[in-house]
Amino acid sequence: MKKSTSSTDISLNDREMLLLRGTAGTVALVKVGPRGQFFLETENEEIVLGLEPRDLIVASALSGDERTEKGLKCVLFMIREIRSPLIVLPKNHPASARLPIVVSAGEKTVLSCNIRPGTHPNQDVLCGSNEFDGLELTGTPEGVQIKNMPPCEILKVNFEL
Secondary structure (H helix, E strand, O other): OOOOOOEEEEEOOOOEEEEEEOOOOEEEEEEOOOOOEEEEEOOOOEEEEEOOOOOEEEEEEOOOOHHHHHHHHHHHHHHHOOOOOEEOOOOOOHHHHHOOEEEEEEOEEEEEOOOOOOOOOOOOEEEOOHHHOOOEEEEOOOEEEEEOOOOOEEEEEEOOO
16 A cells, blocks of 8 residues: 655544544544643653643554444543553563553654554654554644555544543
């Protein structure tokens, strides 16, 4: 599949979630919203992330069924609304291979299929399926700018449980 090298802007508000459905994976994202303080837990420290309302929380899964999409929404809800911390596993942690969903938060996220899931404290890179490798998501005041988007289904859904 050939990826688009141009950028696409999609409007997105605090009450919406954007889903990118591929054949081997799914990416979901929401705006950070007005309560922009999040905690990132690593093996050695707790880092406070101060994010802007325009920034994004992005979740990636290596599957694409309805159950996975519900899980993506739940994970994003847990982080944004319930304030669950983002957890970074140590390199070579055995649970890394079993993570069904991984999450990143910040102004910009680039997906990569060449990293171990859940082990990157820098919140600008996220594990994704091969088809989403190189996908770049940047928060804008109006929504999200997407670069290097592969052919995929794009859905905007209500972000309520």
